[in-house]
Amino acid sequence: MKKLVLAVALTVGSSLCAMAANEVAKAPPAAPYEQVSKLVKLPDFLPGMGKLFVDPTTLPAGPFLAYDHDGDIVSTIYMLPIEDLNPDKRFDDLASPGGNVDHVDVYYNAGHPGVEEPHLHVVLWHVSVADEAQVAK
Numbered sequence: 001m002k003k004l005v006l007a008v009a010l011t012v013g014s015s016l017c018a019m020a021a022n023e024v025a026k027a028p029p030a031a032p033y034e035q036v037s038k039l040v041k042l043p044d045f046l047p048g049m050g051k052l053f054v055d056p057t058t059l060p061a062g063p064f065l066a067y068d069h070d071g072d073i074v075s076t077i078y079m080l081p082i083e084d085l086n087p088d089k090r091f092d093d094l095a096s097p098g099g100n101v102d103h104v105d106v107y108y109n110a111g112h113p114g115v116e117e118p119h120l121h122v123v124l125w126h127v128s129v130a131d132e133a134q135v136a137k
């Protein structure tokens with residue numbers, strides 16, 4: 001019986017993740033997400049990242065949803081302030097609203113409009129390394 005309950009829970013959980021990913025699969029995602037370039041002075045499309053959307057109430061960390069030129073989701077990005085990376089602060093249960101994660105990149109950023117303080121970009125790629133080229137230019 002426990003195995004059946006676990007199997008049902010896993011199936012339902014996987015289905016919910018798939019439904020959530022489907023809701024943001026194409027740009028623009030539904031509210032509360034807003035296009036970042038309409039919130040701060042940034043271009044509509046950032047080479048290497050794509051077209052970004054965020055729920056403004058989650059700033060500065062995000063998640064930011066990144067889309068390619070065709071409006072397909074390519075990654076979910078978190079921007080974690082360096083000053084918050086200490087023993088007193090935790091970032092628990094970070095979601096991947098874009099669905100399955102193929103690989104993860106983590107890199108430093110000195111700051112930019114919208115997230116001015118130094119921070120880490122944690123990029124959850126929903127596409128393969130080869131397909132990252134979709135947002136290269």
